[in-house]
Amino acid sequence: MHLPMPTDAERVRSILAAAHSMTVVTDGLRTEVRHLDGTDPLGRLHLHPAELGGHGEHRPAIRLEFTDVAPTPVRDRVRARVTLTGRLLTPYSDEGADSTCVEFGQAVLETSDGTRSYVGLDELDAARPDPLAPYEAGMLTHLLDDHAELVTLLLRLVRPRPAEQSEQSALLRALPVAMDRYGITLRLEERRGHRDVRIAFPSPLDDVEQSGAQIQALFSAARRRSHRNTLPA
Numbered sequence: 108m109h110l111p112m113p114t115d116a117e118r119v120r121s122i123l124a125a126a127h128s129m130t131v132v133t134d135g136l137r138t139e140v141r142h143l144d145g146t147d148p149l150g151r152l153h154l155h156p157a158e159l160g161g162h163g164e165h166r167p168a169i170r171l172e173f174t175d176v177a178p179t180p181v182r183d184r185v186r187a188r189v190t191l192t193g194r195l196l197t198p199y200s201d202e203g204a205d206s207t208c209v210e211f212g213q214a215v216l217e218t219s220d221g222t223r224s225y226v227g228l229d230e231l232d233a234a235r236p237d238p239l240a241p242y243e244a245g246m247l248t249h250l251l252d253d254h255a256e257l258v259t260l261l262l263r264l265v266r267p268r269p270a271e272q273s274e275q276s277a278l279l280r281a282l283p284v285a286m287d288r289y290g291i292t293l294r295l296e297e298r299r300g301h302r303d304v305r306i307a308f309p310s311p312l313d314d315v316e317q318s319g320a321q322i323q324a325l326f327s328a329a330r331r332r333s334h335r336n337t338l339p340a
Contacts, residue, residue: 110289110290110305111290111307111311112305113237113287113289114230114234115230116233116234117235117236118187118216119189119214119231120149120231120234120236120237121236121287122175122189123147123149123173123236124147124236124237124241125236125240125243125244126147127141127143128141129172130171130172130173131169131170131172131199131201132169132170133168133169133170133195133199134167138201140201148171149231150206151207152171152206152207152209153206153207153208153209154193154231154232155208155209155211156211156228157193157210158210166196166210167195168192168193168195168212169194169209170192171191171192172188172189174187174188175187175188175189177247177284177294178243178244178247179247179251179282179283179284180282181282181284181294181296181301182294182296182301183301185219186218186284186285187216187217188216188217189215189216190214190217191211191212191213191214192214192215193209193210193212194209194212195207195208195209196208196210211228213225214227214231238288238312238313238315239286239315239318240287242315243285243286243287246318251282251283257326258281258282258283259281260326260329260330261291261293261306261325261329262281262329263329263330263332264325264329264332265293269281277297277298278297279296281293282294282296284303285303288308288311288313289305289311290306290307290308291308291322291325292304292305293306306325308321308322308324308325309324309325
């Protein structure tokens with residue numbers, strides 16, 4: 108069964124909206140900017156369509172790199188990388204609140220499974236960050252640190268059941284690795300590697316205020332299912 112997922116453009120916008128740091132490459136220099144504090148960089152970058160005929164080639168190139176890291180202590184914590192490229196139309200500075208105009212080059216999304224996709228400017232403009240993006244890290248760490256037994260409970264909703272896997276794929280632990288408006292993703296760490304499983308909310312969220320009821324609905328559905336605990340004691 109196909110489960111709803113964020114589009115590539117929505118995922119890029121969500122990663123940017125939740126970013127606390129980025130690497131800026133311009134004039135041959137790499138600068139680490141660590142004071143974003145969850146402020147969407149696109150609020151300070153105005154992206155403009157590229158000029159036809161390549162007339163902007165004389166303008167300084169700029170590249171912005173973002174790394175999406177899981178907030179929980181899972182294996183392979185890098186979930187995705189986003190790279191935005193373009194050419195400066197106005198000078199860039201990481202000081203102050205002045206906005207920077209950039210002739211858009213491309214946006215590249217690289218995911219942990221090795222796939223790479225390119226997102227156009229029209230797609231970025233039309234997409235909106237996930238409503239949970241600024242809160243996801245806190246929600247996942249709270250779930251793991253204070254309600255770990257509920258993570259185990261969610262395993263009842265996983266199909267195929269972890270208990271039905273081979274001995275080589277025996278489940279060692281399950282951790283929440285991601286959450287978006289469509290559901291929760293668990294990372295199942297096994298003897299040989301790991302895999303991610305998505306558990307969909309009953310309906311997609313439009314606002315973070317709706318998250319509590321949707322998460323509780325998953326817990327209620329899990330309690331109604333009989334499932335042997337597959338995690339080691």
